[in-house]
Amino acid sequence: MADALRRTYRHRPPGTRLPSTRAIAAEHGVGPVTVQTALRILVAEGLVETRPGSGTYVAATPQRATSGDTAWQSTALGEAGVLDDVLSGTRSVAPEAMSMHRGYLSPELLPGSLLRAAVTRASRDPAVLLGAEMNTGVPQLRSWFARELGDRAGYDAADVLVTGGGQTAVSVTLRALAASGEAVVMEAPTYWGAILAARAHGLRIVPIARTPDGIDPADLDATLEAHHARVFYAQPTFANPTGQSWSTAVRAEVMRVLAARKAFLIEDDWARDLAIGDPPHPVAADDPDGHVVYIRSLTKGMSPSIRVAGLISRGAAHRRITTSRWASELFTPGLAQHVALDVLSAPGWPRHVANLGRTLRHRRDELAALLADVPVEIDRLPGGGLSLWLRLPGRVAARDVVRRASALGLELSPGDEWFPAEPPADFVRMSFAATPPSRYREAAHILAASLIG
Known part of the structure; x- marks a missing residue:
């Protein structure tokens, strides 16, 4: 709901009044509580503002203060250190992207x-x-x-x-x-x-x-x-x-x-x-x-x-x-x-863990089956965890594949991040737990296209 409202009102002029909570709920086929929760998210983001007794409006975009000159920091900090790279698992991505680089369960799999x-x-x-x-x-x-x-x-x-x-x-x-x-x-x-x-x-x-x-x-x-x-x-x-x-x-x-x-x-x-x-x-x-x-x-x-x-x-x-x-x-x-x-x-915790294992097995097998037509290699299916570890063919560079896939809406983790020294081959990690299975086929197509330079 928050994503839908964000797309609708992100580029509206400041001061644009939003419809009432009931009107939004009716338009999207959800309950008023869902709309109120979504609006609280947008208020926290600064996209909209509430005016007591008046309604909810698109907020004015604050003018960013002019940045100072930080060039001096290059000299002060010296050469790049081991903590300077942004690792793939910590990247923020667009809400609509397939976040198959992350090591967490999708919300519907949580207890x-x-x-x-x-x-x-x-x-x-x-x-x-x-x-x-x-x-x-x-x-x-x-x-x-x-x-x-x-x-x-x-x-x-x-x-x-x-x-x-x-x-x-x-x-x-x-x-x-x-x-x-x-x-x-x-x-x-x-x-x-x-x-x-x-x-x-x-x-x-x-x-x-x-x-x-x-x-x-x-x-x-x-x-x-x-x-x-x-x-x-x-x-x-x-x-x-x-x-x-x-x-x-x-x-x-x-x-x-x-x-x-x-x-x-x-x-x-x-x-x-x-x-x-x-x-x-x-x-x-x-x-x-x-x-x-x-x-x-x-x-x-x-x-x-x-x-x-x-x-x-x-x-x-x-x-x-x-x-x-x-x-x-x-x-x-x-x-x-x-x-x-x-x-x-809670008595429900063991049931949750058992159900989660069955769901992860289904997701793992479904994604692996769709990747059978993609020129990548899975040495062995994992016995647990959240991801498939894919060996790329020939001289295909993992960083290039990750970059091309990202441009097409699929986020992956490059394999070199997972090696303390030089990797013996190029790999990518692809999570089956953070993205719904309904998008697996699309993800497989994007991966296949990204293998072609």
């Missing part, structure tokens, strides 16, 4: 009714407004994260910090476990947010290639030794961007390597709620000795607005991570924690 009920209940709880016990997290939520790992490794709430999402957890953990200038080992490809966090902290990233089973533990062993590294960041389950998981044998062998090298694994379990089938057990579930720092995000399966993750660790590492966290956030807001806990405790 909307559970979230609305949880927000209502949380808003009535006075404890939400207090800061007590916020430094580490709401106790019941910390207990939930610990129980998720099972009983084999004996975790409890004291091992858990609640952080403002998985990206925060990754960043504070890298900062706590490795000093600037040291090496950190990462899979290639891997999550660009972890690459960015490591570089921002001044770490040297040493990549090891992913294999059909995950990684080669012998490569990990040799790399840790050669670079005197003690930290390995990985996504063993539904890795972003490929959606692949480590085999059971690789998980066991990696634990043996970590123990022998006295090293840490940062296990980023970002997509556990996005499983297409049964997800494998976390590596941390079999780690009683504190080699694994486990990050369990709720954001992807619950809502982009619920920036909540559990960060689980032990011993001196836990104490260092706690201190490191305070350098970037003192605590995670209580409202988000209470809403997350309410949703997790």
